[in-house]
Amino acid sequence: MVIKNTFLVALKAIYINKGRSILTMLGVIIGVASVVMLTAIGNGLQAYITDQFESLGSNNIIIAPGQVFSRKSSSSEGSSGGGSFGDPEARASSIANNKLKLSYALDLKRLREYVSYVAYANSIQDEASFQTKTKTVSLLGTNEDYPKIFSTELTRGVFFTKADEQGAERVAVLGSKVTEELFGTADPIGKKIKLGNLLFTVVGSAKSVGGSFGGPSFDEYVYIPYRTMSQVYDTQAVLSIYVKAKSKDSIPATIAAIEKELLKYLEEDEFSVFDQSEILSTINDILSMLTLGLGGIAAISLLVGGIGIMNIMLVSVTERTREIGLRKALGATPNQILIQFLIEAALLSVLGGLIGLGLAWLGTVAIQAVFPAKITLDAVMLSFGVSVVVGLVFGAAPASRAAKLSPIEALRYE
Amino acid sequence: MSKAVASHIKPLPGSALFSGPALVPILELKKVSKIYQIGDQTIRALNELSLTIHQGEFVAVMGPSGSGKSTFLQVASILATPTGGEILLNGKNVTEYNEIERAGLRNREIGFVFQQFNLLAKTSALEQVALPLVYTPGVSEAERLERSKAMLERFGLGDRLKNTPAELSGGQQQRVAIARALINNPSVIFADEPTGNLDSKSGRDVERILTELNDEGRTIIMVTHSQEAAEIAKREVFIKDGVIFSDKPIKNRRFPPKQK
Numbered sequence: 001m002v003i004k005n006t007f008l009v010a011l012k013a014i015y016i017n018k019g020r021s022i023l024t025m026l027g028v029i030i031g032v033a034s035v036v037m038l039t040a041i042g043n044g045l046q047a048y049i050t051d052q053f054e055s056l057g058s059n060n061i062i063i064a065p066g067q068v069f070s071r072k073s074s075s076s077e078g079s080s081g082g083g084s085f086g087d088p089e090a091r092a093s094s095i096a097n098n099k100l101k102l103s104y105a106l107d108l109k110r111l112r113e114y115v116s117y118v119a120y121a122n123s124i125q126d127e128a129s130f131q132t133k134t135k136t137v138s139l140l141g142t143n144e145d146y147p148k149i150f151s152t153e154l155t156r157g158v159f160f161t162k163a164d165e166q167g168a169e170r171v172a173v174l175g176s177k178v179t180e181e182l183f184g185t186a187d188p189i190g191k192k193i194k195l196g197n198l199l200f201t202v203v204g205s206a207k208s209v210g211g212s213f214g215g216p217s218f219d220e221y222v223y224i225p226y227r228t229m230s231q232v233y234d235t236q237a238v239l240s241i242y243v244k245a246k247s248k249d250s251i252p253a254t255i256a257a258i259e260k261e262l263l264k265y266l267e268e269d270e271f272s273v274f275d276q277s278e279i280l281s282t283i284n285d286i287l288s289m290l291t292l293g294l295g296g297i298a299a300i301s302l303l304v305g306g307i308g309i310m311n312i313m314l315v316s317v318t319e320r321t322r323e324i325g326l327r328k329a330l331g332a333t334p335n336q337i338l339i340q341f342l343i344e345a346a347l348l349s350v351l352g353g354l355i356g357l358g359l360a361w362l363g364t365v366a367i368q369a370v371f372p373a374k375i376t377l378d379a380v381m382l383s384f385g386v387s388v389v390v391g392l393v394f395g396a397a398p399a400s401r402a403a404k405l406s407p408i409e410a411l412r413y414e
Numbered sequence: 415m416s417k418a419v420a421s422h423i424k425p426l427p428g429s430a431l432f433s434g435p436a437l438v439p440i441l442e443l444k445k446v447s448k449i450y451q452i453g454d455q456t457i458r459a460l461n462e463l464s465l466t467i468h469q470g471e472f473v474a475v476m477g478p479s480g481s482g483k484s485t486f487l488q489v490a491s492i493l494a495t496p497t498g499g500e501i502l503l504n505g506k507n508v509t510e511y512n513e514i515e516r517a518g519l520r521n522r523e524i525g526f527v528f529q530q531f532n533l534l535a536k537t538s539a540l541e542q543v544a545l546p547l548v549y550t551p552g553v554s555e556a557e558r559l560e561r562s563k564a565m566l567e568r569f570g571l572g573d574r575l576k577n578t579p580a581e582l583s584g585g586q587q588q589r590v591a592i593a594r595a596l597i598n599n600p601s602v603i604f605a606d607e608p609t610g611n612l613d614s615k616s617g618r619d620v621e622r623i624l625t626e627l628n629d630e631g632r633t634i635i636m637v638t639h640s641q642e643a644a645e646i647a648k649r650e651v652f653i654k655d656g657v658i659f660s661d662k663p664i665k666n667r668r669f670p671p672k673q674k
Contacts, residue, residue, distance in 0.1 A: 005548040005549075005555075009548065012537075016535075016536045016537075325532075326532045326534070327545070328517065328520075329493060329520060329526050330546040330594075331517050331520050331546055331550065331598075332517060332549050333514045333517040334514075334517075335514075406494075408488050408493050
């Protein structure tokens with residue numbers, strides 16, 4: 001009963017000093033809101049990237065020119081993940097000295113024991129136009145296996161066929177944004193668009209899939225047969241080869257087989273073979289560090305908020321010295337005074353924490369319109385828990401000071 | 415007096431006080447000393463002071479500045495602990511009580527009326543009066559407020575329940591403070607210059623209330639430096655240099671005019 005009364009007394013003291021209480025809580029509000037929001041952004045980004053990778057299909061193996069990852073030991077570490085992206089300069093020069101060839105990709109098709117599909121790709125930027133509308137697009141020259149590897153779904157039409165690719169036909173599959181910008185809601189199938197100076201027949205239109213990683217969105221791609229691109233743009237380059245392994249378990253063995261095959265023509269440092277999980281794991285490692293760093297910086301504001309509470313509580317104890325003396329004269333024990341001030345400090349931080357969580361929720365909902373963000377229970381529990389502990393720890397010194405005040409001295413205080 | 419208040423006032427041991435022989439000691443100070451050490455200086459504020467106050471007495475404690483009368487008030491009201499001697503309240507030696515027991519004693523047995531009123535800012539009269547009951551175990555909020563309301567009504571503040579000190583006159587504030595002092599039906603009321611901060615009319619009102627309370631059988635110990643204020647009491651104890659200089663009944667007792 002007395003504890004309940006003490007709690008009500010503390011609540012009333014906060015209510016009476018509304019303005020000051022809100023200002024005191026501000027530190028905790030900002031602290032909790034920023035910890036929760038920043039970790040929400042970090043976690044959201046991580047979840048988004050994972051989703052994107054998963055939507056690209058599973059069991060995919062990528063072969064790229066040069067050294068993509070700095071190798072730790074053997075290149076056949078498989079999908080254990082980790083590692084870091086290689087030196088950017090070395091990577092740039094390895095792309096310039098790209099030695100991947102179409103024939104290697106065709107050779108990989110023979111590894112039937114491991115491989116389901118093999119796609120090869122080259123990419124060039126150009127303008128696509130239909131009637132009066134023009135859009136800069138990324139042209140991806142590839143083969144019929146590409147949609148099978150990357151689970152590319154079409155809303156209209158079909159992907160071009162093996163015959164289209166081998167016959168270097170002028171056909172194109174449009175990304176959803178390209179379709180939208182050139183054709184609006186009209187059906188593009190069978191229409192002729194201009195790529196560069198040549199006309200291509202649209203055979204398919206892809207479903208919207210969202211962004212790619214750093215590069216243009218997949219929705220802004222125009223897929224054309226590889227051999228058509230080679231002829232039209234006079235290039236033999238293969239920027240990457242994509243392989244779908246038979247199963248997840250066979251990925252390491254497939255990577256080993258691919259490496260063995262490629263080493264027949266290339267040096268060890270002239271190509272990289274890795275699976276999607278390896279990229280994902282590296283990105284996730286970076287994002288986790290980033291989230292932790294951002295959360296840590298935000299946590300400093302929580303600490304500052306705690307110091308703010310201590311400061312105000314000390315002022316409050318001094319200002320309310322006579323009140324403390326009176327309460328003691330009227331029968332409050334030192335413990336009841338201690339608890340009253342501790343509850344006050346804890347309530348300030350708990351209320352601040354709750355408001356902070358509310359703001360973080362609102363902020364996250366607002367951010368979600370433009371950026372993936374995801375509030376996690378861990379971040380909520382941690383920041384809220386920290387704010388309560390901060391309130392209690394920083395409230396302890398002023399509360400103990402209040403409890404120790406002599407009632408006579410306190411009553412005399414001017 | 416309303417029924418609610420009457421039910422909380424302890425029964426008096428008959429009219430013993432006024433008939434003479436069976437005086438019941440309520441507060442006894444036996445050779446009480448209070449020594450302060452300030453740097454190298456030792457200040458003997460109370461020097462083996464002995465005094466017995468009986469149920470129903472109205473004692474004015476007087477003395478010049480620095481005489482020890484304030485220290486007497488603090489020690490006798492269990493706010494401060496004596497350096498030596500014994501204090502008996504209702505026959506119990508409370509000298510060795512720990513801080514929690516002393517707080518409980520102040521809560522249940524002692525009522526305070528201060529010169530500065532000592533009301534909490536931004537707090538309603540109703541809550542001011544109920545404040546001691548917050549620290550009394552077993553009193554529900556409803557009972558607290560009911561008793562507080564009845565007490566305020568008794569002092570003519572029934573229409574001021576929700577008012578904060580800033581919305582009350584000095585006299586009204588002191589009446590709220592007196593209501594607060596009485597809420598737990600204490601054995602002794604300590605009043606420290608209760609009219610010192612009031613205009614003469616409000617002062618008379620407070621004097622009248624104190625006289626009436628004493629007439630009901632309440633024990634009141636009033637510390638004052640004013641001879642005039644002391645004249646409403648029945649007994650005058652004069653302290654000087656930490657000892658009792660004189661202790662005598664007040665012959666020409668002044669009775670504040672009754673409220674019209």
